[in-house]
Amino acid sequence: MEQDHELVKQCLTGDNLAWENLLHLHSRKIYNLCYRFTGRREDADDLTQEVFIKIFQTLKSFDPAQGSFSTWLNRVARNHLVDHYRRTKKDRVTSSLEETSVRIEEKPARGEHPIERLEHRERHEALQAALEHLSPELREAVILRDLQDLDYAEIAQVLSVPQGTVKSRINRGRLELARLIKRMDE
Amino acid sequence: MTHLEIEHLASDYLEGQLDAAARAQMEKHLDACEECRGLMGSLREALDLCHTAEALEPPPWMVPNILRATIGESRPAFSERLQAFLRPVFQLRVAYTVAMAVFSISILINASGLNVRKLRLSDLNPGTWFYRANQAGHLLAARAERFYYDLRVVYEIESRLSQLRPSNARKPASEPARPAGGASDKGVARDSQMAWIGTSKIDRLAASARKP
């Protein structure tokens, strides 16, 4: 965290190497956030770049007193993802869960126990498919908590909602995710 | 506790956030209710999937692209770096050193009995090299070294002679080519000094090479 603030300070003095270091430190996290939210690598490629360009342009407005650089970065990224989601809502063709589960079930099922029915890789594909069927509000909460490993307080800052709201969204998101995966598994 | 209450407290239960009383109540319901037990099982499974999901690596061009879009530059690509690295090679003095190195290596190859035309894959093995170099022994090393110093000494003598000559004397035809721009005699003298670090070192080198 200290390191981030130092790097931001150096960036603002025009230190290009500091900016490059910031990118190396944070681009992977943001890339994964974008991928988990959209489910498409091409989208994650574009969105990650757009987020960092935005970050670069607004670096002056970052205030360490308001929270860590990482929180600020996540907030900018999340807002960008929500904008993107709204922008592309019209032309997005959401496949139904049934289609997704058919796609996954075409592969031969092995073993008797339901846990063994889907192979490791297929199960993670199912996770991604299920995430995409969550409402964006629940999706972002679950991704930030269970895939990006942020704590409740940090998520509350990123989403600009009270911590109680975060807790309830994460709980609802997890329950829905569990039901979706179970349905694909059946 | 109702099914709905179980759902509301599911995350708290799994994260160990419930107090003892609430926990006991919840477990009592779970013991009796198959549906809620199933739900908790699926929830555990989903969380386990999330926690074992592998992070993706962003494509390698990601950071260079962002750098180009923000500060207008990026770390030079490999080909650019190679070019920058090779640029000094095209300067005369370095070219001379490189030529010397190529020369030495060709002598080394010759002396070690390797026929380049009949080079096999096994010949490129460093083990083979050490073996053959050992065979050729110190003779080889001595020969290569003497050849190197001989060439050096010739160049020394030539450049020192050119320094000693009157400044208006015509340049001898045997003088090695100079890069354009260093045409004045003063420039030539400085150039040859720079080429061989300093005269005292030259003397030492020449003396040691003259020894049999």
Ligand SMILES: [Zn+2]
């Ligand atoms: Zn129940």
